[in-house]
Amino acid sequence: MVFGSVAPAPAQPSSYTSGPNASCAPGDHCVPQAGNDGISSMNWSPAANHLISTNWDGGVRCWEVQESGQQIRALPKAQVNHENNSPVLDSCFSSDGSTVFSVGADKAVRMWQLGQTPPNNVPQQIGSHDQPIKSVAFLPTNLIVSGGWDKMLKFWDARQLAVGTLQLPERCYDLDVRDNLMVVATAGRHIISYNVRGQPQEHERKESPLKFQSRCIAAFPDTTGYAVGSIEGRVGIHYVTKVHGKDSFAFKCHRQDNNVGMGRSPPSGGDGIVNFWDKDNKQRLKGFPSINRTISCASFNTPGSLFAYSSSYDWSKGSSHYAERPTRFGFIYVVDEEIKPKGKKSSYR
Numbered sequence: 001m002v003f004g005s006v007a008p009a010p011a012q013p014s015s016y017t018s019g020p021n022a023s024c025a026p027g028d029h030c031v032p033q034a035g036n037d038g039i040s041s042m043n044w045s046p047a048a049n050h051l052i053s054t055n056w057d058g059g060v061r062c063w064e065v066q067e068s069g070q071q072i073r074a075l076p077k078a079q080v081n082h083e084n085n086s087p088v089l090d091s092c093f094s095s096d097g098s099t100v101f102s103v104g105a106d107k108a109v110r111m112w113q114l115g116q117t118p119p120n121n122v123p124q125q126i127g128s129h130d131q132p133i134k135s136v137a138f139l140p141t142n143l144i145v146s147g148g149w150d151k152m153l154k155f156w157d158a159r160q161l162a163v164g165t166l167q168l169p170e171r172c173y174d175l176d177v178r179d180n181l182m183v184v185a186t187a188g189r190h191i192i193s194y195n196v197r198g199q200p201q202e203h204e205r206k207e208s209p210l211k212f213q214s215r216c217i218a219a220f221p222d223t224t225g226y227a228v229g230s231i232e233g234r235v236g237i238h239y240v241t242k243v244h245g246k247d248s249f250a251f252k253c254h255r256q257d258n259n260v261g262m263g264r265s266p267p268s269g270g271d272g273i274v275n276f277w278d279k280d281n282k283q284r285l286k287g288f289p290s291i292n293r294t295i296s297c298a299s300f301n302t303p304g305s306l307f308a309y310s311s312s313y314d315w316s317k318g319s320s321h322y323a324e325r326p327t328r329f330g331f332i333y334v335v336d337e338e339i340k341p342k343g344k345k346s347s348y349r
Contacts (some may be wrong), residue, residue, distance in 0.1 A: 004083040021094055023331045024274050024309070025099030031074045031308070031330030035059050039310035040104075041090045042225035044301040047097030048075075050114070051058050052300075053330060058085030060112060060123065067308065070334050072306065078114070080123050083105050083209050092144075099158070101126075103133035109146050109156055127156040137177040139196050145186060155200070157204060164172045166200065170194070176226070181240070183226040185214035190227060193240050207251050209236040227279065229253075237279050246280070253277060253284075274298065274309060277337045286338045300335075307333045 023030065037057035044051055049065040051074065058081045063074040082088050086106035093100055100112045102123060109127035118124055129148035143154045143163055153166040153175075162214040170187035179196040194200045208214050210230040215227045225239035225248070236250040253275055272290040277283070285339045291311060298309035310330045 015189070016210065018133065022332075023311075024291060025333055027070065028331045028333050029072045029074060031332060033061070033076045034310070034330040035061060037087075039130045039296050040088060040308055042275060042299050042308045042330065043091055043296050044094060044299055044306075044308065045091065045093045045097035046302050049301055049306065050097060051332075052091050052093070052100055053310065054088035054091045054102055054104070056087040058082045058088060058104075060088055060100065061090060062100070062114065064312075065301075065332060067305070067334075072332055072334060074330075074332060078117075078120060079230075080106070080112050080121050082110065084182050085120050088134065092136050092138045094138055095140070095142070101136050102136065103136045103148075104148050105132045107132055107148070109133065109144060109154075111158060126160045127154060127162060131171075134172050135175040137182070139174055139177055139182070140179060141196065141198070145175070145182065145196075145200075151186075151202075154293075161259060166194075169205075170339065174216045176217055176219045179223050181219045181223040181226075183217050183228075183253070185217040185228055186307070189214055189225075191217070191238075193226070196275050203239055206238075208255055209238060209248065210234050235277075241342060250284070251282070251314055272311070285340075304340075309333070 034053065035057050035323055037055050039053050039055055041054045042051060048065065051063045054062045055116040058326060061079045062077045064077050066073045066075065082104055086104055086323055088102050088104035091100055098114060100114065102110050105131050108125045110123035111126050112118065112123040119264050119313045127146065129146065129150045129152060131150035133146050146154050146179060151168045151171055151172040153168060155163040157163055168184065169184050169190045173185050173187060175182065175184040176221040177196065182194040182196045184192045191208050192205045193203045195203050208228055210228065212230045212232045215229050215231055217226055219226045224241045224243050233252055234250055235253050239246060271290060271310055272292050274295055275287040276285040278285050283293045292339050293311045298307065298308050300307050308330065321340040327341055
């Protein structure tokens, strides 16, 4: 794929230090040109090692990540910006990896075809909400779904056509799609699962098994259920399809009272800690010491060989706390054998 003309950055040494730009583990690669404000999401292409970040500075950035054994390089390739540099809160790829869809505080669903520079460097708008849009995902039916703070799910195609809408009980905080399973977490601790094979149909609506506000949600790769994280550092594992020998449960994955960030990744949190868990065996596979800065988002690449995460202020405490955590970094960790459950594929990919 051909990208824009941003000059590649040279390979950087490990940033694992005790200073303000410490990474979780020795050898982690510091992603260059990570933006001027907090990183709200990091997502990988399903078709290649292309990494997209969205930022509170209004930017949508793309890197090409090159692997050579344990050595990796993240090369900046292109960047677009939402109108008026409005904060961008989430993004997703099309199934072939050629197109990026992004949403944010400008209330717009936007489309960026990689390799093309849009007019004024602002991605094309294909849809809108009445309030800021928190999450976006690509469906197997080649539709885009967006969840907003206007308590709506909206479905779009790339021709700027609204295909349908679904009312949510409250504001959307996060959503995720795996094959035909879509799960949505909203304010008020509501969780709704949908079957998105053909026309989306609600499958189950329930209250979160966790006592506090939901922050993130991720569907299992086998579509039997989902994991939901909340602000008190707990994760709930829930099955929407009955699986023999497996029951829903919850556990505290961060031992301090800190936000959990998960999305399409293992639990990571406001305490600056990344933990990897095997939900099937109910055990922690690996954890890293705290870097004393919020881990705002994280994501595995499609093969599960690379894990991208960001360290930046996530705006959860408002503008009054921004000056305390002005730094923002993206890192890539090469997945090792300790993180892979023996005899089975990782449940977090």
